[in-house]
Amino acid sequence: MKVLGIDIGASGVKGAIVDTEKGEMISERIRLETPQPATPEAVAKTVKELAKQIGWKDGLIGVGFPAIVKKGVAHSAANIDESWIGTSISETLSKATNCPVVAVNDADAAGIAAVKFGAGKGEDGVVFLITLGSGIGSALFLDGELVPNTELGHFQLEGMVAEHYASNNARKKFDLSWEEWGKRLNKYLKSLNRLFSPDLVLLGGGVSKKFEKYGEYLTVKMNVKAAELRNDAGIIGAAYHAKSKMRKSS
Ligand code: BGC
Numbered sequence: 001m002k003v004l005g006i007d008i009g010a011s012g013v014k015g016a017i018v019d020t021e022k023g024e025m026i027s028e029r030i031r032l033e034t035p036q037p038a039t040p041e042a043v044a045k046t047v048k049e050l051a052k053q054i055g056w057k058d059g060l061i062g063v064g065f066p067a068i069v070k071k072g073v074a075h076s077a078a079n080i081d082e083s084w085i086g087t088s089i090s091e092t093l094s095k096a097t098n099c100p101v102v103a104v105n106d107a108d109a110a111g112i113a114a115v116k117f118g119a120g121k122g123e124d125g126v127v128f129l130i131t132l133g134s135g136i137g138s139a140l141f142l143d144g145e146l147v148p149n150t151e152l153g154h155f156q157l158e159g160m161v162a163e164h165y166a167s168n169n170a171r172k173k174f175d176l177s178w179e180e181w182g183k184r185l186n187k188y189l190k191s192l193n194r195l196f197s198p199d200l201v202l203l204g205g206g207v208s209k210k211f212e213k214y215g216e217y218l219t220v221k222m223n224v225k226a227a228e229l230r231n232d233a234g235i236i237g238a239a240y241h242a243k244s245k246m247r248k249s250s
Contacts, residue, residue, distance in 0.1 A: 001019075001020045001021070001060075001243050002017055002018070002019060002020075002026070002059065003017070003018050003020050003059065003060045003061070003062050003239035003240075003242050003243050004016075004017055004018070004051060004054060004056045004059060004060070004061045004062070004099070004239065005017075005018040005025075005061075005062050005064075005234075005235035005236055005237075005238045005239030005240075005242075006047060006050065006061060006062070006063045006064070006235065006238060007063075007064045007106060007109065007110075007234030007235045007238060008034070008043060008047070008063060008064065008065050008066065008080075008106065009034060009066060009079075009106065009133060009134065009234075010034060010038075010066060010079040010080065010133070010134035010135070011033070011034055011134060012031045012032065012033060012034055013031070013032045013033075013034055013043070013046050013047060013050055014029060014030065014031045014032075014231075014234070014235060015029070015030055015047075015050045015051075015054060015235060016028065016029040016030065016054070016232075016235050017054060017056070018062075018235060018236050018239035018240070020239055020240050020243040022117075023113060023116055023117030023118075023236050023240065024236070025232060025235060025236065027054055028054075029232065029235070030050055030053050030054060032046050032049060032050055033046075034046065037081045038080045038081045038084075039081045039083050039084075040081075040083060040084055040087050040092045042081075043080075043092075043093075044092050044093055044095070044096035045096065047063075047093050047096055047097060048096040048097055051097045051099065056097075056099065057098075057099070058098065058099055059099060060099065060100050060101075060102070060242050060243065060246060061093065061094075061097060061099045061100065061101045061102070061242065062101075062102050062103075062104070062109070062237075062238035062239040062240070062241055062242025062243070063089060063090075063093060063101055063102070063103045063104070063238055063242075064103075064104055064105070064106035064108075064109030064110070064234045064235070064237065064238040065080075065089050065103050065104070065105065065106055066078070066079045066080050066105075066106045066134075066135065066137065067080060067084060067085075067105065068105065068149045068151060069089065069103050069104055069105045069108075069148075069149065070149070072088050072089055072090030072091065072101075072102070072103050073086065073087065073088050073089065074086070074087055074089055075149075076151070078135055078153075078154070078163070079134050079135045089101070089103035090102060090103045100246070101242075102241065102242035102245045102246065104148075104237075104238060104241045104242075105137070105139075105148060105149055106131070106137055106234050106238075107129065107130075107131045107137025107138050107139045107204075108137075108139045108146055108148050108149070108237070108241075109139075109233070109234050109235075109237035109238040109241055110129055110131050110137070110139065110204045110205075110227070110233035110234045110237050111128075111129035111139025111140075111141060111146065111202075111204075111233075111237065112139070112146060112237035112240055112241050113232075113233040113234070113236040113237030113240060114129045114139075114202050114204065114227045114228075114233055114237075115127065115129075115141050115144055115146075116237075116240055117236065117240075118202075118227055118228045118233065119202050119225055119226075119227050119228045120141065120200065120202055120227075123141075123144070123199070123200050124143045124144065124199070125142075125143065125198075125199030125200070126140070126141070126142060126196055126197065126198045126199050126200075127140075127141040127142075127144075127198065127199060127200045127201075127202070128140055128141075128152075128192065128196070128198050128200070128201045128202065129141075129201075129202045129203075129204050129227060129233075130152070130189075130192070130201060130202070130203055130204065131204045131205040131234075132166075132167055132168045132185070132203060132204070132205040132207050132208065133167065133168050133169070133205040133206065133207070134167065134168070134169045135153050135163040135167055135169070136152070136153030136162060136163035136166065136167045136188070137153055137205075138150045138151065138152035138153060140152075140196075152192065153167065155191065155195075157187060157188060157191060158187065162188055162191070165184055165187075165188070166181070166184040166185050166187070166188040168205060168206070168207040170184070171184075171207075178210075178213040178214045178217075179214075179217055181214060182213075182214030182215075182216070182217025182218060183217050185214065185217070185218065186217055186218050186219055186220055189201065189218060189220040189222060189224060190220045192222075193220055193221070193222045198222060198223075199223060200223045200225070201222055201223065201224045201225075202224075202225055202226070202227040203224065203225070203226050203227060204227040204231075204233055205231070206231045208226040208227055208231075209226075209231075211226040
């Protein structure tokens with residue numbers, strides 16, 4: 001099935017048409033700037049523009065969104081405008097595009113892609129996909145089944161919210177070298193290990209492409225790998241998740 005996958009992030013709104021059987025993007029990937037402030041009205045306008053540029057009409061849209069998402073509604077807003085809290089993402093974006101929309105947390109979307117089509121495929125036990133971007137997002141899987149909305153970028157680390165200490169944004173904001181940031185990330189992963197003893201941790205987000213620059217500082221005794229689908233996982237997973245939800249409800 002063809003589904004438009006959209007990944008809404010703090011800095012960019014990215015989308016492409018996805019073949020949900022193959023887990024591949026089959027159109028050009030379009031990126032528009034996330035409007036500031038990223039209010040529901042402004043983001044809806046951007047999503048409408050993205051669907052228009054891709055030529056998407058009537059078909060199903062799957063959206064990854066950087067917040068706790070329950071039944072299509074946003075329940076937090078760490079990296080997006082606060083006015084989203086209590087707002088239905090699916091209804092807002094469906095109205096703007098005239099298409100059915102299914103929303104899911106952005107890290108959960110990337111994790112779904114990794115487990116169905118990427119480095120997490122066929123992995124049993126406790127598996128995490130951790131996205132390192134403007135924030136830190138987490139997706140937890142037990143024997144391939146998602147436990148949604150884990151929000152593990154928000155525990156306390158070194159007296160700070162973990163994502164303010166070890167995200168890719170923190171690396172840029174504090175002007176950290178790869179070594180300094182790698183050591184912070186290592187502390188983050190050590191905490192994750194202490195709390196969950198995962199069997200596998202996949203690192204996603206744009207910075208996962210640069211794994212060779214910081215991988216050597218990850219001394220934590222845990223199975224850690226860069227996620228193969230990299231930055232496209234959010235788009236592919238959002239589309240796949242939407243298709244699965246529609247199948248279940250029909
Ligand atoms: C949000 C999460 C999101 C992550 C990555 C965090 O600040 O709370 O919901 O998955 O950023 O975007």
